Amino acid sequence: MDEPDAGEKTVAAENVCEEEKKNAGENFINREYIEGLLKEARNVDDGTIGRYLDKAENFEGLNHREIAALLVSDAPEHLQRIFDIAGKIKRRIYGNRIVMFAPLYVSDYCVNRCRYCSFNNGHSFTRRKLSMDEVREEVKILEKMGHKRLALEAGEHDGECPIDYILDCIHSIYGMKFENGAIRRVNVNIAATTVENYRKLKEAGIGTYILFQETYHEPTYTRLHPAGPKKDFVRHLTAFDRAQEGGIDDVGGGVLFGLAADPYFEVLGLMLHNEHLEERYNVGFHTISVPRLCSAPGMNLGEFPHLVDDAVFTKIVAVIRIAVPFTGMILSTRENRVMRNKLLQLGISQISAGSSTEVGGYMKGERREAANPQFLVNDERSAVSIISELMDDGHIPSFCTACYRSGRTGDRFMILAKSGQIRNVCLPNALMTLSEYSMDYGDDVFREKVAAIIDREVPEIADERIRRRTIANVEKIRASGERDFFV
Ligand code: SAM
Numbered sequence: 489m490d491e492p493d494a495g496e497k498t499v500a501a502e503n504v505c506e507e508e509k510k511n512a513g514e515n516f517i518n519r520e521y522i523e524g525l526l527k528e529a530r531n532v533d534d535g536t537i538g539r540y541l542d543k544a545e546n547f548e549g550l551n552h553r554e555i556a557a558l559l560v561s562d563a564p565e566h567l568q569r570i571f572d573i574a575g576k577i578k579r580r581i582y583g584n585r586i587v588m589f590a591p592l593y594v595s596d597y598c599v600n601r602c603r604y605c606s607f608n609n610g611h612s613f614t615r616r617k618l619s620m621d622e623v624r625e626e627v628k629i630l631e632k633m634g635h636k637r638l639a640l641e642a643g644e645h646d647g648e649c650p651i652d653y654i655l656d657c658i659h660s661i662y663g664m665k666f667e668n669g670a671i672r673r674v675n676v677n678i679a680a681t682t683v684e685n686y687r688k689l690k691e692a693g694i695g696t697y698i699l700f701q702e703t704y705h706e707p708t709y710t711r712l713h714p715a716g717p718k719k720d721f722v723r724h725l726t727a728f729d730r731a732q733e734g735g736i737d738d739v740g741g742g743v744l745f746g747l748a749a750d751p752y753f754e755v756l757g758l759m760l761h762n763e764h765l766e767e768r769y770n771v772g773f774h775t776i777s778v779p780r781l782c783s784a785p786g787m788n789l790g791e792f793p794h795l796v797d798d799a800v801f802t803k804i805v806a807v808i809r810i811a812v813p814f815t816g817m818i819l820s821t822r823e824n825r826v827m828r829n830k831l832l833q834l835g836i837s838q839i840s841a842g843s844s845t846e847v848g849g850y851m852k853g854e855r856r857e858a859a860n861p862q863f864l865v866n867d868e869r870s871a872v873s874i875i876s877e878l879m880d881d882g883h884i885p886s887f888c889t890a891c892y893r894s895g896r897t898g899d900r901f902m903i904l905a906k907s908g909q910i911r912n913v914c915l916p917n918a919l920m921t922l923s924e925y926s927m928d929y930g931d932d933v934f935r936e937k938v939a940a941i942i943d944r945e946v947p948e949i950a951d952e953r954i955r956r957r958t959i960a961n962v963e964k965i966r967a968s969g970e971r972d973f974f975v
Pocket of ligand 1: 604605606641642643644677678679680699700702718743744779780781782783784822862863
């Protein structure tokens with residue numbers, strides 16, 4: 489190619505600068521503002537908190553000042569009301585459905601030094617990434633567990649794990665067809681990247697792009713991420729802006745609780761981030777994840793002085809539920825069974841089950857021994873026992889992926905959620921997919937349990953036409969083995 493002349497060079501250089509500026513983005517987390525809110529919140533009187541709670545009870549969401557006041561309040565009567573309202577919102581908006589998923593770790597190569605993560609570049613272990621045959625083997629095992637929705641996970645390493653490798657994984661997964669269907673939605677949790685790479689992910693048909701900010705407290709972030717591209721706080725913070733620019737309107741945020749000194753600061757950071765996205769793109773987080781720091785090979789949990797205890801964590805989950813009633817909330821197997829059961833009542837709408845956090849972890853039993861999980865999980869039950877116990881506790885495990893497949897992402901999903909139509913859309917989809925699950929993976933006892941749930945829940949579908957359609961489809965699933973119905 490010919491060299492550009494001097495004039496062209498200037499234009500090209502300007503474009504590069506523009507591109508860099510865009511990639512650098514702006515820091516919209518105002519630390520002094522959040523700290524000021526939390527300081528003020530300590531002086532809010534009981535009567536005022538009561539009024540905030542009255543507002544929350546009407547599903548109106550909360551502003552920053554109100555969220556801060558609820559977070560710092562420790563009075564037992566306020567806490568009880570916070571839990572009651574969170575439970576009410578959960579039941580009213582999401583019903584008793586719980587969406588199921590599993591993580592799939594494809595590569596543990598990483599150039600970053602996140603001090604809490606066992607994939608960090610300073611931790612010495614034999615690293616690997618899955619071949620496409622291995623990806624398919626892992627997916628076969630996940631499919632046998634009944635999963636239809638995966639979260640693809642990887643460390644950051646442009647050399648060993650470039651975007652083309654991630655795209656190959658996604659294509660391999662979507663390309664698999666099983667007797668009982670397919671993986672219908674691949675969410676992606678890979679490191680912050682460029683607009684161009686987000687565009688490629690969008691074209692590959694990903695579900696939600698998930699990225700945890702880890703901590704919104706910049707000095708803490710800087711200390712815990714001393715090397716690699718992830719050390720740039722603003723680059724990480726503005727990843728969703730680039731994702732939007734690349735056409736991804738379905739994003740999920742989160743922080744890793746236990747890193748920053750003040751977990752309430754993190755909740756307000758999440759809120760500011762969500763509002764930034766709402767203001768700019770008309771749609772905030774589709775989901776918020778609430779991971780808590782776990783033990784991991786190569787790191788010592790004792791070196792993290794700000795672990796969040798169960799009581800504070802429970803309050804945080806409930807306050808997030810109240811603050812953003814229409815945002816899905818995700819809880820992983822980082823939490824133990826007791827906490828998971830408790831938090832499902834207070835706002836969690838999606839959980840993982842049967843998870844492995846290591847590359848090749850699902851086929852490990854069959855193939856290999858050496859293992860380096862990213863962190864140690866605290867709920868080691870099999871997927872089927874989690875699903876079965878959820879039903880015993882009155883929940884409806886759901887394998888629904890309908891929104892994604894009907895193009896109901898971004899603001900279209902929010903419109904559905906806010907219109908109260910979840911009952912007429914998500915509930916029938918949950919019942920139909922659970923019915924499929926029971927036929928494909930359940931024994932007689934399991935099927936009876938599911939039949940009882942369907943009998944109990946079908947009358948809850950408000951729209952008569954949809955109710956009838958659901959009954960007819962469940963019958964087809966049982967009798968003729970037809971699959972993949974959704975509204
Ligand atoms: N490498 C990508 C990145 O840097 O964003 C993808 C994320 S990684 C596969 C998934 C998440 O696991 C991280 O964002 C982090 O919050 C979480 N994680 C890492 N170490 C952890 C630990 N010790 N306990 C709990 N969660 C941890």
